[in-house]
Amino acid sequence: MIKRLIARLRRHYHGVRxxxxxxxxxxxxxxxxxxxxHVYFIGDEIPGFWGLFGLLACMLIIVVSKWLGxxxxxxxxDYYERRGGKK
Amino acid sequence: MxxxxxxxxxxxxxxxxxxxxxxxxxxxxxxxxxVPLMALATVVLLAPGLHGQVELHGLTLTFGxxxxxxxxxxxxxxxxxxxxxxxxxxxxDPWQQxxxxxxxxxxxxxVFAGDYxxxxxxWEGLMVFSAALxxxxxxxxxxxxxxxxxxxxxxxxLLLLGGILLQYHQAGSITFTAIDPAAAGxxxxxxxxxxxxxxxxxxxxxxxxxxxxxxxxxxSVFMCAYTTKTAVYAxxxxxxxxxxxxxxxxxxxxxxxxxxxxxxxxxxxxxxxxISQVGYMVAGVGIGxxxxxxxxxxxxxxxxxxxxxxxxxxxxxLHVTGRSRFSELGGLWRYMPWTLVFTxxxxxxxxxxxxxxxxxxxxxxxxxAWEDHLQWAALGLTLASAGTFLHTGLKxxxxxxxxxxxxxxxxxxxEAPLNMLVAMALASYYCILIGIRPDTxxxxxxxxxxxxxxxxxxxxxxxxxxxxxxLGFFLLIKKLYPEPEIGLDLDWFYRRGGVAxxxxxxxxxxxxxxxxxxxxxxxxxxPLLRGLAGLAAWNDRRLVDGVVDGTAGAVLRxxxxxxxxxxxxxxxxxxxxTLTVLAGIILLTLWIR
Numbered sequence: 126m127i128k129r130l131i132a133r134l135r136r137h138y139h140g141v142r143x144x145x146x147x148x149x150x151x152x153x154x155x156x157x158x159x160x161x162x163h164v165y166f167i168g169d170e171i172p173g174f175w176g177l178f179g180l181l182a183c184m185l186i187i188v189v190s191k192w193l194g195x196x197x198x199x200x201x202x203d204y205y206e207r208r209g210g211k212k
Numbered sequence: 213m214x215x216x217x218x219x220x221x222x223x224x225x226x227x228x229x230x231x232x233x234x235x236x237x238x239x240x241x242x243x244x245x246x247v248p249l250m251a252l253a254t255v256v257l258l259a260p261g262l263h264g265q266v267e268l269h270g271l272t273l274t275f276g277x278x279x280x281x282x283x284x285x286x287x288x289x290x291x292x293x294x295x296x297x298x299x300x301x302x303x304x305d306p307w308q309q310x311x312x313x314x315x316x317x318x319x320x321x322x323v324f325a326g327d328y329x330x331x332x333x334x335w336e337g338l339m340v341f342s343a344a345l346x347x348x349x350x351x352x353x354x355x356x357x358x359x360x361x362x363x364x365x366x367x368x369x370l371l372l373l374g375g376i377l378l379q380y381h382q383a384g385s386i387t388f389t390a391i392d393p394a395a396a397g398x399x400x401x402x403x404x405x406x407x408x409x410x411x412x413x414x415x416x417x418x419x420x421x422x423x424x425x426x427x428x429x430x431x432s433v434f435m436c437a438y439t440t441k442t443a444v445y446a447x448x449x450x451x452x453x454x455x456x457x458x459x460x461x462x463x464x465x466x467x468x469x470x471x472x473x474x475x476x477x478x479x480x481x482x483x484x485x486x487i488s489q490v491g492y493m494v495a496g497v498g499i500g501x502x503x504x505x506x507x508x509x510x511x512x513x514x515x516x517x518x519x520x521x522x523x524x525x526x527x528x529x530l531h532v533t534g535r536s537r538f539s540e541l542g543g544l545w546r547y548m549p550w551t552l553v554f555t556x557x558x559x560x561x562x563x564x565x566x567x568x569x570x571x572x573x574x575x576x577x578x579x580x581a582w583e584d585h586l587q588w589a590a591l592g593l594t595l596a597s598a599g600t601f602l603h604t605g606l607k608x609x610x611x612x613x614x615x616x617x618x619x620x621x622x623x624x625x626x627e628a629p630l631n632m633l634v635a636m637a638l639a640s641y642y643c644i645l646i647g648i649r650p651d652t653x654x655x656x657x658x659x660x661x662x663x664x665x666x667x668x669x670x671x672x673x674x675x676x677x678x679x680x681x682x683l684g685f686f687l688l689i690k691k692l693y694p695e696p697e698i699g700l701d702l703d704w705f706y707r708r709g710g711v712a713x714x715x716x717x718x719x720x721x722x723x724x725x726x727x728x729x730x731x732x733x734x735x736x737x738x739p740l741l742r743g744l745a746g747l748a749a750w751n752d753r754r755l756v757d758g759v760v761d762g763t764a765g766a767v768l769r770x771x772x773x774x775x776x777x778x779x780x781x782x783x784x785x786x787x788x789x790t791l792t793v794l795a796g797i798i799l800l801t802l803w804i805r
Contacts, residue, residue: 198700
């Protein structure tokens with residue numbers, strides 16, 4: 126059941142992608158119509174703010190973490206088993 | 213309700229811990245399931261109040277302080293114990309089940325403890341039994357990780373004990389209760405440090421991924437639930453409203469996210485996300501309002517279930533394939549589809565997708581931050597929640613089940629064992645139940661809740677953040693391809709430090725021993741000792757021997773002289789001497805009369 130569903134989704138990969146992008150567009154459109162009751166933050170009033178926030182946050186996290194990893198934190202997997210501990 | 217009836221739920225687990233290794237086969241399985249069920253029933257029937265108080269040398273130890281806060285945690289602890297028991301039902305190794313029971317019992321002991329000494333007792337129990345769950349994997353790496361885990365937690369336990377003793381010395385009280393932030397001194401901060409170590413707050417956090425990534429499959433399912441959440445409970449109990457916790461919590465939430473990007477091992481990635489998620493709770497405790505405390509409790513409740521679910525999913529993959537590194541996995545969707553579905557439920561719950569449990573709990577803490585005008589904290593936590601979805605919701609399923617067309621190794625021939633699937637299904641059920649009917653959880657919380665998670669603004673904001681994070685994930689997916697490396701973390705200090713210390717011992721101390729001490733020995737100490745020995749010998753020969761020999765010679769000579777005078781061998785002299793003595797005696801007698 127699940128296998129067939131996944132296989133079908135994978136066959137229609139392009140369609141899934143288009144559908145996903147449409148969903149994102151719809152979300153922004155729907156955001157224009159949402160009544161704003163609990164406004165805690167200026168971002169709550171700008172339609173699409175949180176979408177942009179999510180996209181930027183995701184990219185920021187990936188880029189900054191990977192950068193930190195490559196310039197500083199990454200070590201081979203047997204790092205702690207080696208006696209010298211050289212990179 | 214009467215307060216007479218009280219069975220400590222921990223007692224059931226400790227009894228089970230002893231009984232489990234003695235039972236065999238079906239009986240053991242029945243026992244393993246029955247104990248958490250009985251404990252669950254006991255927790256439901258517990259009446260609020262103080263039970264099980266023992267007087268000891270003028271101290272009152274309270275083993276059963278039952279109130280709403282304790283009951284929230286006791287409920288989820290026993291529930292998770294049941295789910296974990298199902299998950300570990302296939303185990304042939306009774307010691308894992310036994311250690312898990314001791315572990316759950318200790319956590320419940322902490323939750324119901326009414327004073328710091330009782331808390332400390334069970335706190336150490338937590339450490340011992342969870343370390344056992346690491347050791348029981350019985351690989352070289354796991355044993356080493358177990359020792360590191362124990363050392364770190366012994367250190368944390370000592371901080372806690374030091375704080376408790378200092379507090380007792382200063383205030384004369386060891387009641388485990390709220391501490392006023394204004395009145396906190398060194399004693400209270402030591403206790404706080406002990407709690408923060410168990411809550412895995414940086415810089416005291418590196419033990420967590422180290423141990424949870426090394427424990428047994430079933431062991432890590434248990435471990436991810438209890439140690440950190442017991443610490444969160446302790447923080448709520450004693451340190452609500454300490455503002456430093458807000459900063460630490462936000463730092464934690466982001467720290468875990470950054471390291472999760474770097475992580476190649478699925479269980480270690482999930483471990484870093486425990487740090488991140490506990491960050492939300494710690495921040496909630498720091499905010500300290502009723503909403504935030506409720507949020508911390510609710511989030512702990514939901515977190516135990518979804519994080520257990522995630523560890524179960526990844527653990528099933530490890531159990532079936534023997535692999536947990538993303539760089540070795542991929543393409544499993546054809547072989548383990550149900551595990552994928554349950555892991556996705558866990559991933560969507562932790563990511564706070566609407567209709568899943570994280571959505572109704574995490575938002576309470578973030579709303580608490582907004583309402584307290586802590587905009588930076590709320591934004592930091594929202595940023596971290598994007599990262600949560602990025603990793604646990606997307607990276608974990610994608611790189612285990614998709615990514616490659618086929619697994620890079622001989623594909624597994626079966627799904628996870630049935631008991632594992634049942635346990636995952638049960639946890640998924642609770643994750644969704646809490647998501648669609650938050651009231652079931654909200655009515656358990658310590659304060660009355662008038663919070664409504666499903667407002668249009670909130671749902672819309674969450675969906676936008678999550679779906680656009682998904683967009684970002686697929687845009688940058690090439691950057692995320694797993695790299696078979698490890699990220700340096702603060703365990704470097706004691707892992708490298710340990711190596712440096714042994715090197716120091718081997719090189720420097722041995723050199724000092726061999727060169728300096730031996731030379732000193734030969735050039736200074738030995739001649740000195742020889743001289744002393746010579747002096748003693750001279751003294752013995754000349755003085756002592758002289759005195760003894762002289763005395764003996766004198767006695768001999770005196771004896772000779774006496775014999776010459778006294779025994780000459782002439783009869784007349786003997787007769788004369790005898791008469792003289794006789795006359796002397798007569799005269800003496802007469803004189804006396």
